Amino acid sequence: MESGLRLTERYRLVDLLEDDGTREVWRAWDELLGRPVAVKLLASARTDLHRAFQKGVNRAAGLSHAALETVYDSDQTRDVSGRLVSYVVTEFLSGETLAERLRLGPLSASETAGICAQVAGALRTAHRAGVPHGDLTTGEIVLFCGDVKVVDTGLAGIVRGARGTSGHDRTPGTAESAVAEAKASDVRALGAVIAACLPAGPPADLAALAARCASATAEHGPSMNEIAALLTREDEPPNAVFSTVRRAPSPEDRTRTLRPIARPRRYGRHARLAALALVIAIPATAAAAMLVSAPRAPVTVVPAPSQPRADGPPAPAPPAARGGRATETGVTDALGRLRPIVSRGYSSGEIRSDVAIDLNNVITNLEDDLTSDRAVDVAQRIGLLREKIVTRERERGLSPGLADELDRVLATVQT
Numbered sequence: 001m002e003s004g005l006r007l008t009e010r011y012r013l014v015d016l017l018e019d020d021g022t023r024e025v026w027r028a029w030d031e032l033l034g035r036p037v038a039v040k041l042l043a044s045a046r047t048d049l050h051r052a053f054q055k056g057v058n059r060a061a062g063l064s065h066a067a068l069e070t071v072y073d074s075d076q077t078r079d080v081s082g083r084l085v086s087y088v089v090t091e092f093l094s095g096e097t098l099a100e101r102l103r104l105g106p107l108s109a110s111e112t113a114g115i116c117a118q119v120a121g122a123l124r125t126a127h128r129a130g131v132p133h134g135d136l137t138t139g140e141i142v143l144f145c146g147d148v149k150v151v152d153t154g155l156a157g158i159v160r161g162a163r164g165t166s167g168h169d170r171t172p173g174t175a176e177s178a179v180a181e182a183k184a185s186d187v188r189a190l191g192a193v194i195a196a197c198l199p200a201g202p203p204a205d206l207a208a209l210a211a212r213c214a215s216a217t218a219e220h221g222p223s224m225n226e227i228a229a230l231l232t233r234e235d236e237p238p239n240a241v242f243s244t245v246r247r248a249p250s251p252e253d254r255t256r257t258l259r260p261i262a263r264p265r266r267y268g269r270h271a272r273l274a275a276l277a278l279v280i281a282i283p284a285t286a287a288a289a290m291l292v293s294a295p296r297a298p299v300t301v302v303p304a305p306s307q308p309r310a311d312g313p314p315a316p317a318p319p320a321a322r323g324g325r326a327t328e329t330g331v332t333d334a335l336g337r338l339r340p341i342v343s344r345g346y347s348s349g350e351i352r353s354d355v356a357i358d359l360n361n362v363i364t365n366l367e368d369d370l371t372s373d374r375a376v377d378v379a380q381r382i383g384l385l386r387e388k389i390v391t392r393e394r395e396r397g398l399s400p401g402l403a404d405e406l407d408r409v410l411a412t413v414q415t
Contacts, residue, residue: 001026001041001079008075008354011039011089023159027092030072036092037072040152042159043085050076052158053086054353058346059131060088060154061357064364067122069093069151073354093149099138102196109206112197115141116190117231118148123186124224126153132182135160136189138196157182180218187216187224331378332370334413335363338406345402355397359406362388378413386410 001024005013011028017038018025028039042053054074061071073089098115101107107115119141123133133140133150134157142149152159191213198206209230212222222230342359345351351359362385369376386407393403 001085006031007039007077007087011037011073013039028089030089038090038092039087040090040155041085041087043079043083045083047084049158050084050086053088053155056154056158057088058343058353058356058360059129062360062364063126063129063131063153064368065122065125067118067148067150068125068153069149071357073357075353088155090151093142093144093151095142095144095149097139098141098143098193098197101143102138106199107197108199109203112194112202112206113231115143115148115197116194117228119150119190119193120224120228120231122148122150122153123190124228127183127186127224130179132157132179133186133189134158134182136186136193138193141193177218183224184216184218184221187213187221187227190224190227191216331382331413332367334409335367337409338363341402341405341409345398350402351398355392358392359385359388382410382413 001013001016003013003015007013007028010030010032012031013026013028015027016024017027022042022044024041024043026039026041028037029035030037042049044050054076057071057074060068061074070091071088072091074087076084076086079085119136123136126133131154133153134155135152136150136156140151140156142151191210194206194210194213198210209222209227213227215221339360342351342356342363346353346356366376366381366385369381370378389398389403389406389410392398393400
């Protein structure tokens with residue numbers, strides 16, 4: 001690929017950051033939303049790897065955690081030689097990798113625990129969804145002033161397979177056993193990350209945890225859930241190794257702007273261009289956030305029924321409030337019915353991959369808002385989703401039949 005090329009008439013390639021002959025990573029510009037993005041392209045003659053890559057992108061796009069890289073879009077194209085190229089578009093990260101940080105020397109025990117706690121929390125979310133990382137290393141962990149991002153979750157193993165270096169990780173048997181072994185491989189990899197971060201003479205607790213992780217198998221050893229719990233526990237005495245770990249990320253952390261540290265950026269080159277891109281991106285990202293989270297009318301809270309008076313009949317019950325628990329449950333049920341329709345549509349070719357990712361993100365955001373303490377204007381959000389479906393159908397991003405099926409499900413929502 002060449003600088004200046006536009007993918008789907010939207011993503012303009014700006015700066016080549018990595019090229020190992022199999023995968024290229026570019027800093028690009030999203031001309032539709034006016035923001036920097038990362039574009040990662042996989043070029044291989046094996047069609048099975050391209051199918052696996054697209055499936056991996058779809059599964060990664062469904063994950064939601066503050067320490068997981070956000071997937072925006074994906075598609076396929078061909079290079080100048082006619083070779084098929086699959087690509088994924090993600091958020092652009094301008095921090096440094098853990099590998100780059102460790103070149104300056106080992107971390108303290110508390111720094112090691114803090115970073116690895118966030119990594120374990122992110123992979124715990126991925127593992128619960130059945131999505132192993134596949135090739136966790138210190139180079140796949142990006143740092144921002146105390147915050148962490150794990151990149152390429154669900155895709156790293158596929159890329160490694162394209163390089164012809166993943167055969168020794170394949171486990172004969174069922175798909176379930178293969179996923180179990182891949183999760184155990186992530187645990188072993190995290191143990192290696194912990195060991196790589198520790199200074200000489202590390203605390204016994206951390207050294208023992210790294211050793212347990214290193215010996216993990218699909219049947220035995222700590223799960224990512226157990227590791228995350230050990231690294232984030234707050235019930236230890238003040239001198240405990242893990243007591244200095246920062247709190248687990250809250251849902252609000254997913255939307256805050258991450259500030260880059262004054263070090264080389266993630267891919268190690270063109271630091272000035274990256275800084276300029278970030279400065280441009282901040283107001284654009286804020287504007288996009290305001291457009292997505294349009295003003296919401298507060299949900300009325302139903303007061304508890306009045307107690308009967310000793311000298312008279314009980315007070316009448318107040319009318320049901322708009323947006324109450326019954327409505328919320330109905331919306332959640334409807335959203336749950338939308339996901340398999342989108343998934344089936346993608347598998348049958350009735351919906352483009354970028355549209356499938358977009359709709360899944362909208363569904364996930366609304367589900368998250370409904371389960372949080374934030375006020376949600378359900379009618380407005382459902383209306384916006386229906387408008388998006390109509391727009392995507394007009395753009396030929398999904399078939400009329402699939403659009404009608406999605407709309408029928410949304411029409412059952414009582415707002």
